Amino acid sequence: AQSVTQLDSHVSVSEGTPVLLRCNYSSSYSPSLFWYVQHPNKGLQLLLKYTSAATLVKGINGFEAEFKKSETSFHLTKPSAHMSDAAEYFCVVSRGGTYKYIFGTGTRLKVLA
Amino acid sequence: SQTIHQWPATLVQPVGSPLSLECTVEGTSNPNLYWYRQAAGRGLQLLFYSVGIGQISSEVPQNLSASRPQDRQFILSSKKLLLSDSGFYLCAWSGDSHNEKLFFGSGTQLSVL
Numbered sequence: 001a002q003s004v005t006q007l008d009s010h011v012s013v014s015e016g017t018p019v020l021l022r023c024n025y026s027s028s029y030s031p032s033l034f035w036y037v038q039h040p041n042k043g044l045q046l047l048l049k050y051t052s053a054a055t056l057v058k059g060i061n062g063f064e065a066e067f068k069k070s071e072t073s074f075h076l077t078k079p080s081a082h083m084s085d086a087a088e089y090f091c092v093v094s095r096g097g098t099y100k101y102i103f104g105t106g107t108r109l110k111v112l113a
Numbered sequence: 114s115q116t117i118h119q120w121p122a123t124l125v126q127p128v129g130s131p132l133s134l135e136c137t138v139e140g141t142s143n144p145n146l147y148w149y150r151q152a153a154g155r156g157l158q159l160l161f162y163s164v165g166i167g168q169i170s171s172e173v174p175q176n177l178s179a180s181r182p183q184d185r186q187f188i189l190s191s192k193k194l195l196l197s198d199s200g201f202y203l204c205a206w207s208g209d210s211h212n213e214k215l216f217f218g219s220g221t222q223l224s225v226l
Binding site for chain 2: 009034036043046092100102
């Protein structure tokens with residue numbers, strides 16, 4: 001069965017420093033992987049998705065993620081954090097050929113001035 | 114353009130009372146439909162998904178049920194609510210191709226007292 005593990009429930013960074021949000025997945029088949037962001041009192045927004053094309057995926061707002069099959073990881077990064085990046089981030093996996101999307105437990109990102 | 118409507122936004126119900134949350138999608142046909150529950154520290158838990166009218170897949174054994182009486186209507190129900198049913202419920206839809214983006218409704222905050 002598919003699953004995702006977000007290794008950090010909370011991450012704090014200073015504005016202007018890099019962001020790393022970690023995600024490991026488990027899937028018996030070639031997975032598709034996504035990152036969603038949820039700002040306070042707002043809906044969920046897709047940041048980026050990986051669907052077996054290029055392993056380095058670029059998303060919105062300067063975020064990107066790299067699919068590493070050997071490490072079963074799909075970590076989200078951004079070179080320089082902005083105050084507006086403070087939000088909760090969810091890593092999501094779906095197995096190819098299914099319609100099930102399994103969410104991780106989320107990582108709350110705090111950006112310090 | 115496609116829109117998703119979910120109501121009510123908030124609901125306070127006594128233990129043992131019934132529940133009906135409704136979700137409708139406009140501007141698309143044959144969507145895949147989903148019910149998720151979001152709890153602090155637990156991410157989004159997939160409750161039910163549906164790939165067509167009358168086709169419901171249950172992911173977690175629980176006190177809830179779902180129905181899809183029309184192509185773009187998805188209903189979450191319970192005959193008798195428990196305290197543990199409290200939470201934030203999100204409806205979502207995706208296209209009928211695999212591994213597509215999820216579009217979320219604005220959610221229902223359910224408090225069972």
